[in-house]
Amino acid sequence: MKALLLNTIVVSMLMGQQPFTISGRILSAEDESSIAGASILVVNTTLGTSSDAEGKFVLKNIPPQRKQVQISAVGYKTITVNISDFQLDDVVIFLHPSPILTQAVVVTANKRPQSLEEIPVSMSIMDAQAFEQRNTVALDDALRYVPGVNFQQWQINIRASSGYSRGVGSRVSMLVDGVPLLAGDTGEISFEAVPVFQIDRVEVLKGAGSTLYGSGALGGVVNVLTKEAEETPTVYWRLFSGVYSKPAFDQWKWTDSYRFFDGQFVGFSSRYNSLGVAFSVNRLSDDGYRQSDWRKKYNGFLKLKYDLSPYQSITFSSNFFSQYRAEFLWWKNFQNALRPADSSGITVTSLRFNNSLVYKHFVSDAFYYDVKAVHFRSNWYRDAPRDVRLDQSISDALVVDAQANWTLDERNILTFGVTGNYNRVRANIFGIHDGRGTAFCLQNEFRFSSPFTAIAGIRHDIQEVIGSYTVQQTNPKLAVRYAVDENNTVRLSVGRGFRSPSIGELFTSTANTGSAAIVVPSVNLKPEHSWTYELSSTHVLSEHLQLDVALFHNDFYDLIEPHVFSDSLVKINFKNITQAKIEGFEVSIRTKMFEHLLSCDVHYNYNWATDRNTGTFLRFRPRHIASVNASMTLPVVTVGADYRFISRIEQIDEQLVDLAPIANGHQRVDIHVVDARIITDVADIGFPLRASLNVNNLLGYNYNELIGNVSPPRHFVLSVEGVVR
Amino acid sequence: MRKEVLLSIVILLSIFSACDQSGLNPNEYQDPGFSGSIMVVGSIPPRDSVRDLRVVAVPYYPVDTTVADLIDKILNKQVIPFSESLSNNVAPNTTLQYQMFVKPKTYYYVAVAQLYGINVFQDWRVVGIYGYSPSTPAPSPVVVVDGQMTKNVDITIDFYNLPPQPFKK
Numbered sequence: 001m002k003a004l005l006l007n008t009i010v011v012s013m014l015m016g017q018q019p020f021t022i023s024g025r026i027l028s029a030e031d032e033s034s035i036a037g038a039s040i041l042v043v044n045t046t047l048g049t050s051s052d053a054e055g056k057f058v059l060k061n062i063p064p065q066r067k068q069v070q071i072s073a074v075g076y077k078t079i080t081v082n083i084s085d086f087q088l089d090d091v092v093i094f095l096h097p098s099p100i101l102t103q104a105v106v107v108t109a110n111k112r113p114q115s116l117e118e119i120p121v122s123m124s125i126m127d128a129q130a131f132e133q134r135n136t137v138a139l140d141d142a143l144r145y146v147p148g149v150n151f152q153q154w155q156i157n158i159r160a161s162s163g164y165s166r167g168v169g170s171r172v173s174m175l176v177d178g179v180p181l182l183a184g185d186t187g188e189i190s191f192e193a194v195p196v197f198q199i200d201r202v203e204v205l206k207g208a209g210s211t212l213y214g215s216g217a218l219g220g221v222v223n224v225l226t227k228e229a230e231e232t233p234t235v236y237w238r239l240f241s242g243v244y245s246k247p248a249f250d251q252w253k254w255t256d257s258y259r260f261f262d263g264q265f266v267g268f269s270s271r272y273n274s275l276g277v278a279f280s281v282n283r284l285s286d287d288g289y290r291q292s293d294w295r296k297k298y299n300g301f302l303k304l305k306y307d308l309s310p311y312q313s314i315t316f317s318s319n320f321f322s323q324y325r326a327e328f329l330w331w332k333n334f335q336n337a338l339r340p341a342d343s344s345g346i347t348v349t350s351l352r353f354n355n356s357l358v359y360k361h362f363v364s365d366a367f368y369y370d371v372k373a374v375h376f377r378s379n380w381y382r383d384a385p386r387d388v389r390l391d392q393s394i395s396d397a398l399v400v401d402a403q404a405n406w407t408l409d410e411r412n413i414l415t416f417g418v419t420g421n422y423n424r425v426r427a428n429i430f431g432i433h434d435g436r437g438t439a440f441c442l443q444n445e446f447r448f449s450s451p452f453t454a455i456a457g458i459r460h461d462i463q464e465v466i467g468s469y470t471v472q473q474t475n476p477k478l479a480v481r482y483a484v485d486e487n488n489t490v491r492l493s494v495g496r497g498f499r500s501p502s503i504g505e506l507f508t509s510t511a512n513t514g515s516a517a518i519v520v521p522s523v524n525l526k527p528e529h530s531w532t533y534e535l536s537s538t539h540v541l542s543e544h545l546q547l548d549v550a551l552f553h554n555d556f557y558d559l560i561e562p563h564v565f566s567d568s569l570v571k572i573n574f575k576n577i578t579q580a581k582i583e584g585f586e587v588s589i590r591t592k593m594f595e596h597l598l599s600c601d602v603h604y605n606y607n608w609a610t611d612r613n614t615g616t617f618l619r620f621r622p623r624h625i626a627s628v629n630a631s632m633t634l635p636v637v638t639v640g641a642d643y644r645f646i647s648r649i650e651q652i653d654e655q656l657v658d659l660a661p662i663a664n665g666h667q668r669v670d671i672h673v674v675d676a677r678i679i680t681d682v683a684d685i686g687f688p689l690r691a692s693l694n695v696n697n698l699l700g701y702n703y704n705e706l707i708g709n710v711s712p713p714r715h716f717v718l719s720v721e722g723v724v725r
Numbered sequence: 726m727r728k729e730v731l732l733s734i735v736i737l738l739s740i741f742s743a744c745d746q747s748g749l750n751p752n753e754y755q756d757p758g759f760s761g762s763i764m765v766v767g768s769i770p771p772r773d774s775v776r777d778l779r780v781v782a783v784p785y786y787p788v789d790t791t792v793a794d795l796i797d798k799i800l801n802k803q804v805i806p807f808s809e810s811l812s813n814n815v816a817p818n819t820t821l822q823y824q825m826f827v828k829p830k831t832y833y834y835v836a837v838a839q840l841y842g843i844n845v846f847q848d849w850r851v852v853g854i855y856g857y858s859p860s861t862p863a864p865s866p867v868v869v870v871d872g873q874m875t876k877n878v879d880i881t882i883d884f885y886n887l888p889p890q891p892f893k894k
Contacts, residue, residue: 251751334872335751654830666757666829666871669748702748710749 019310022083023058024091026051026071035095037128037200038073039105041113043080044365046313049271050200050228053683053723058231061274063310071095072105074127074201078115097592107178108203108223110445110455111212111415112405120455120479120491122206122536122550122586124148128227131199133631133640133677135240135694135719137263137284139202139224140191146204147603148586150625150646153706154191158206159552160582160607161219161530163620164653164706169502169560171528173209173217176224177317179356179374182216184395184423185430187502189222190378193321193352195301197238197265197282200227207532207552208497211457211477214419214439218497218530218556226303226317229276230269232725236280238265240719242694244289248702248713251335254291261286261715267301276305288326289712290338292345295325311362320353327382330708334664337710341663346390350380369404393427395503403441413445415457423503429519431507437463437500443477451483463500463527471527473498487540498529501560505574522574530556548588556580564655572659579612582621600630619651638679641698646671652707662708671705674698689722754872760824761878763837763853768817770841770884777840778815778852780808780823780880782832782867787891792849811837829871834864834891837882851890853882862889 026038034055041048042062051057051073059069062083072078076095109119116123124146136142143149143156150157152164162171174181174189183190202224209217241262247253267280279302288294300320307313327346332339356374363369374397381392403417423435443457457477464470479493501522510519536550558576565571584607592599605625609618617623624647631640648670657665679692693716700714747753759782769775783805787795799805806827814821835855842848855878856865867878 249751334749334754337749337751658828664754664871667749667754672748702750704749 019061019063021058021060021089022062022069022091023056023089024093025055026057026073026093026095027055028076029094029096032094035073035076038071038076038095041070041072041105042310043068043070044362044368045310046307046360046362047310048228049231052230052234052725061307061310070105072115074125074129078105106203107225108175108205108221110443111178111403111417112413117489117538118453118481120453120481121493121495122491122534122552124204124206125201126204127201128199131196132721133638133679133692134642134675135677135692135717136196137240138192139194139196139199142196143191143202143204143222144644145627145629145642147588147627148206148605148625149204150622151705152620153709156189156191156222157621158204158220159554159584159586159605160609160618160621161554161556163618165560165562169499169505170216171218171499173213173215173221174224175213175221176319176354177226177315177356177358178223179358179372179401180213180216180397180399181354181374181376182397183378184376184397184435185378185393185425185427185502186504187216187499190321190350190352192297192323192350193299193319193354194224195226195280195282195299195319197236197267197280198226198278198301198303200225206550207493207534207554208475208477208495208530210461210473210475210497211443211459211495212441214459214461215437215463215473215498215500215527218499218528219554226301227269227278229271229278229303229305230725231271233270234268235724236265236267236269236721237724238719238721239263240717242715242717244287244712245700245714245716247289247338248700252338252710254336254338259287259289274307276303276307278303288328289715290328290340290710292326292340292343293328295323297321297323297325313360315358315360316356317358318353318355321350322352323350324348328709330660330662330665331710332663334667341660341708345385346382348380348382350378352376352378352380366407367404369402372399372401372403374399391427391429393425393430395427396422396424398422411447413447415441415443415445417441425503429508429510430503431509431521433465433468433503433507435463435465435503437461452480454478454480461498461500465503465506468523469506471500473500473527473529475529488537490537491535493532493534495532496529497532498527500527501525501574505560508574518571520571520573525560525574526558526576528556528558528560528576530554544592546590548586548590550586551583552585553583554581556582562653562655564659577613578618580609580618581612582607582609582618584608597634598630598632600628603627617650619653620649621651622646622649636680636682636685638681639677640679641674641676643674644671646705649707657707660708665707667704668707669703671703671711672699672701673703673711674701683723688724689720691718691720693718755874756826757829757869757871757873758824758826759832759835759867759869759875759878760822761855761876761880763811763821763823764879764881765815765817765819765821766881766883767885769815774841775812775815775839775884776842777810777845778812779810779838780825781836781838782806782825782827783834783836784830784832786833786864789893790891791893792847796846796849807838812840824874827869829869832867832869835867835878835880836864836888837880839884850892851888852884853880854888855880857888 026035036053038051040057068080070080105113106116148159156172169187170189205221209221244259263284265282269278282299284297286295302318305315328340331337332341354376358372360370376397379394382390399421401419406414419439421437425433439461441459446454459475461473475496477495482490507521508519533553539547559578560574561577563575586605589602609621627644629642675696676698677694681690697714808825836851837853838849839852854864
């Protein structure tokens with residue numbers, strides 16, 4: 001790999017002892033093209049910004065004693081610039097492209113910013129460009145291309161950890177800007193509530209993460225990082241509209257009309273002295289390609305960041321989400337796969353909002369801390385026609401988290417913190433319950449020598465449903481990283497994860513709701529826990545080629561699964577019934593060819609997921625997951641295509657098929673999906689406009705991620721977006 | 726650069742070959758079930774003691790059960806499917822063809838049952854089991870996959886050399 005190039009720097013004038021300003025452009029060292037979205041941070045302060053579409057940036061109020069600025073961008077080598085005692089004006093900084101993503105700065109692995117190549121565990125990231133190019137309107141659409149990740153409809157599964165849990169409990173923890181976003185009642189992830197248009201990047205941590213993130217981080221962590229405010233007033237807008245192809249088979253036709261979807265987004269971002277402001281609203285309307293599968297959703301987002309000083313900031317974020325949709329549980333039968341089994345016209349309304357407050361303080365170069373508080377309200381209800389309310393749940397989740405990072409000396413970085421949470425649930429099917437919890441974590445990063453680092457950590461959690469249920473868990477972690485040379489790195493990690501049963505799993509009761517399946521409470525559940533072992537390595541094989549390999553082994557204990565039993569009636573409860581072993585490997589090859597015009601990433605993940613009790617393959621887990629992502633950037637035009645393959649789910653829940661019942665519920669196939677896109681960006685020739693055409697499921701392949709649910713057919717999306725400054 | 730180009734070609738070929746799949750297709754769908762032949766060995770009892778003859782598919786091993794239990798599961802809980810009556814076509818040393826449409830699952834015990842008396846809730850006995858022979862006395866499972874007809878589930882019956890009966894006395 002070429003050494004990084006840093007062709008700076010025009011120095012304008014000597015600095016005094018006053019706060020000063022840096023401004024300039026970030027360019028690619030290879031072709032001098034602008035790098036948009038590069039992160040520019042003043043080391044050991046809260047000050048930072050990102051480059052605009054022309055690569056320009058401005059950083060104000062830098063304290064005179066600050067010596068370094070770190071610049072990073074996905075696909076480029078991260079560099080740290082010594083700014084010495086000079087003010088820099090119109091500085092030009094060249095970043096050298098890399099075939100690899102390892103140069104990105106991430107925060108999820110150890111709760112502090114560090115280069116992806118420094119961390120001792122497996123992590124994938126998706127940047128804003130990946131979301132924009134795919135015209136992503138829901139977070140889960142984009143996460144389907146993260147190596148080792150697949151979905152059962154809306155339920156995420158990292159390296160086969162999750163399966164399908166019928167809407168309660170998630171074995172993956174979800175964070176937005178580092179604060180958790182799991183529903184207080186079911187413990188579910190609400191992907192649709194994430195403000196997709198404000199995403200700066202998403203970090204996906206694979207394997208147990210409970211040492212830092214507590215309950216739920218059994219199989220991994222998804223952390224969504226939102227964008228920072230622009231330096232100058234900037235308005236963003238995007239309009240898109242799409243149409244689904246007609247059904248592939250005459251039997252599946254249920255309407256003669258085409259089905260459309262459309263969306264609008266507008267956002268504003270600016271910095272006013274010490275205050276950064278970003279807000280946006282967006283709307284989505286979808287007719288649905290299936291009968292009774294329409295939805296309308298609205299989303300509002302506000303982020304205010306105020307720099308109290310160069311070393312202190314306070315950030316307030318608010319996100320509102322409203323969705324009204326028809327309920328499509330599963331098909332009528334295979335010959336009527338786009339009609340619902342239940343056509344009684346049930347609708348589901350969701351109202352969710354979360355507010356968070358984050359205070360960050362750099363006390364010194366060696367010590368900083370932050371305090372986060374978040375409140376997440378989830379309110380949903382199911383209604384039958386004529387205003388007959390079937391189910392309703394209102395839950396509040398309050399989390400307060402304080403965490404500090406202390407660089408003890410050149411060899412030790414200590415991270416420690418305390419977390420408290422309070423959940424309040426009011427629901428007809430879950431009952432009335434309050435829960436609370438406390439956790440303490442401690443972690444140290446040892447830098448024994450230049451190529452060798454190790455991390456040891458531990459967290460103790462106490463979780464309680466007041467008056468009925470208390471659990472305590474201690475989760476340790478040990479990870480080491482050894483840089484063999486500049487191009488080869490080896491990592492080894494061991495960690496424990498756990499998941500406390502959700503209030504939904506403990507107390508769901510449908511005895512009085514008229515449901516066909518009677519679910520009874522399961523108050524004696526134990527928490528699930530897991531041990532994750534991973535050996536991984538990164539090899540830069542040439543300037544154009546990088547190989548990542550990971551071997552993993554997970555042991556899961558006391559997995560909670562639905563259990564069917566019968567007295568006078570058939571009933572369902574939740575039980576700790578499964579011990580499981582999931583092992584496998586993951587290989588990623590990343591290339592950039594033809595002077596970096598063409599990038600191509602190939603990922604393959606093999607999972608061997610067995611139920612230790614029965615010896616059978618675990619339910620709802622795929623054995624093979626593969627994807628290929630290719631993109632070619634030409635003047636004005638970018639073309640790209642993604643292919644993903646998921647092998648046929650080997651084992652499903654036979655009781656679910658029999659009891660629901662899901663007619664022809666065994667019908668499932670391998671998944672082959674190709675999404676293609678062409679994007680034209682005319683900003684360089686004077687118009688602040690970008691237009692794209694996406695053709696998703698280009699081959700019109702008919703498949704289902706979840707039994708009884710055909711996935712979307714080929715659909716076309718035309719999108720236009722612009723930036724006004 | 727040559728290996729990157731070679732890698733790209735391999736990837737593209739792999740995708741194109743992998744994409745040559747039909748996916749879900751209701752036109753290729755067949756109601757699930759199993760079919761086969763019933764070979765009658767030797768002579769048959771008088772007609773009034775072969776009042777009914779049916780293939781039954783039990784999704785578990787019916788060890789140490791009673792006829793009444795099985796009848797209850799057939800009639801009331803519908804977990805044990807059975808074929809149309811074969812008694813009118815049975816004859817010495819003949820082979821009958823049969824077909825059953827059942828839920829896709831594994832049937833561990835597929836047998837031919839004879840109603841030999843007038844009590845339809847009690848007077849049944851097993852005269853043939855799929856996979857059974859005196860030298861291999863264990864029944865063979867029949868796996869039925871959704872959308873497919875499992876073929877060649879052939880059963881030999883001998884009214885005068887009965888296989889082991891699962892029923893309690």
